[in-house]
Amino acid sequence: MNRDERKSIEHDLHAYADGMLDGSARAAVEAYLADNPAVSEEVDGWKRQNETLRTLYGHAASEPVSPRLDVYHIERETRIRAGHCGRMAAAAVLLLAAGTVAGWYGNDFFAPVRSAEVALVDEAIAAHRVYAGEVVRPVEVWAAEADHLQAWLSKRLDRSLTIPDLAAGGLTLVGGRLLPAANSPAAQLMYEDETGRRVTLYIIPATAGRETSFRYASFDPLEAFFWTDETISCALVGDLPRDRLQEIATQAYKQLE
Template sequence: MHDPVTEDDLTAYIDGQLDLPRQAVVEQWLAGHPAVAARVMADKSLSDLLRVGCVAPEVPPTRLVATDQLAGRLQRQLLLRLVRRGVQRGLAACLLIAVGWGLNAMSPGFTAPADAALPVPVFADEAAEAFHTALRERVAERGLADDAVEEVAHLASADPDIPVPLPSPQGRGWQLLGARLAPWDEGDAAQVFWRDKHGDLLVIFAVEDPGSRPPRPLDLVPQVVGIDGRPVVYWRQGAYAYAVTGTVSRGKLVRFANGAASATNREAMGPAGAGP
């Protein structure tokens, strides 16, 4: 009778990857080959020791934060993908609750005015990321020209002849710092920087998103979420989507978003609409 046990069998036995019948065959064979059995048992012991010895390294807290933020972004992307794919109705329902719960837990101060349980849209996530990048690169302090706004509005549009409508903050004390193009999943976004009289920033992230699903009434109402510890207010208007964030207070962001959203809605409904 030929020897039925191979080296691959022994490897799989060490790694616990044999089914029970095959495992029994190997053990029976090992009983008759004590030298090989000793080596196999030694290898199993080494695997056990590796599990004890291989621990994740200690990472400085500053680096942990960066990794954690990336992980959070990826998680939101995948959650969104789940929703988009509509894998299961029940799963989607759980997801909405989980996202809403998670966001509320993460940012206790950031409660959405209407519907915190909505999944964060990609453009809002990208707005937060673009803002962090701008802060890191000190974009507001250098490299912005206030006369670039109109050009950026045209460049961010799918049709360069029709610029992306860009709302402006109302009231005194606002200074337009400038605008630039920022990448997002579907192309280029217009990122416009304003500074209030206290020196705090309000940054508008405006995109044309014609490929998105048909807007729902709720989309027209600004929603507030906390992304990476900062409030982001977002809403849609037709083929356009907006997200505002910055170093100004959450209240200022919400007031600006409510004003801008209602102004763009009035404009969309008739010629009597005023500017934002």
């Protein structure tokens, strides 16, 4: 199977993994997978990832959305989605589009996205949806114990972590928590602005030592910037205008170097 053949069916493969195909379309994909065992194994991995996310965070779909978040849907309607992304910390921002938690559809203008990056953003988005609207216990350790939080998360992730100060972006630290990721522990740091709008920074250990450029993804109504540094992979998630989230991601990136 060459690259063009794979690209021509990529959309259907993701739709199949998400359970969005039926009839002849589903039969066609199943026939294709039967002839391509390697692709079939990859798609099975996507299905397992979906099931893991549903098990961990599926209950969030039935939880009511905090009323204070509704007003920002109006803001999203006025955003300009076209245009060029600027450079972030000397790394190119590459646009990605994501329609569902597990459905990623690229084209010739997009850089290839590894499965590990997909998992990173999927988990970060799911965790944000669960905890960002929480009123009573949005974090395990509050900002007043920031030193303890930093030491605890560093120990659990086996990485020396810095808790970024995002005051320049109009955000104050709420606190953080430890979460399960697909193959390791994950840290979630939560921030909020003066209106109570929250942003989360999701961090997992990076084992390959392969740095990536900054990339952008949209999961309506959330936006995310994500990257991998030498020892950690990060995803910044929030219901913010893309330009503002980009500035905040830049601040976090510089402090996490």
